[in-house]
Amino acid sequence: MSNRQHETLTNSPSKVITRTAAPRFTSGPLAVNVIFTDVQSTAAALKFAQSFARELGARISLRAAIAVPFQLPLDRPQISVAFLQDAMRELVAQLKSETFDPTIHLYLCRDRVWALSQVLKPNSLVVIAGRKRWWPTAETRMARALRAKGHRVIFVDSKTRSASERPVFEPTIVAR
Numbered sequence: 001m002s003n004r005q006h007e008t009l010t011n012s013p014s015k016v017i018t019r020t021a022a023p024r025f026t027s028g029p030l031a032v033n034v035i036f037t038d039v040q041s042t043a044a045a046l047k048f049a050q051s052f053a054r055e056l057g058a059r060i061s062l063r064a065a066i067a068v069p070f071q072l073p074l075d076r077p078q079i080s081v082a083f084l085q086d087a088m089r090e091l092v093a094q095l096k097s098e099t100f101d102p103t104i105h106l107y108l109c110r111d112r113v114w115a116l117s118q119v120l121k122p123n124s125l126v127v128i129a130g131r132k133r134w135w136p137t138a139e140t141r142m143a144r145a146l147r148a149k150g151h152r153v154i155f156v157d158s159k160t161r162s163a164s165e166r167p168v169f170e171p172t173i174v175a176r
Helices: 039-056 081-094 112-119 138-148
Strands: 005-009 016-019 031-035 059-067 103-109 125-130 152-157
Touching (some): 059 081, 059 112, 103 112
Parallel strands (some): 031 059, 031 125, 059 103
Antiparallel strands (some): 005 103
């Protein structure tokens, strides 16, 4: 039995699908996976992902992996799942356009990086936003861990002031 629970949300508040097994992927259009970190940072990541996806003709998936401490049952996280669902729906509603219908995925897990690595396709395109600092933050550590697992990670500085500033692309070294 897996140690995570998965919920897929749609823009319709009445339609929530709950699965406990890993979703099966089919080949299709390119997916841009936006990782939920906090509301402000994720809004910046979604804004970047929307322009990025438009250029590539890709679809956007907002993924939130919520770590539940071992002291609590997996289905009883410290933060309300309904609150998270509403916050994620609100973020997606801000991006509402005719060409995009982002999907929202919520995972309750023990380890965020492990859960995300289980549900992302190999070599997935991932967008994570956070504050760029000289010391490692939770967001930069997650970006580094996902990059180490073979995913293509774009880190967006959530405090970018001008539109001309670009997200931080860290080089990926491929040894063959």
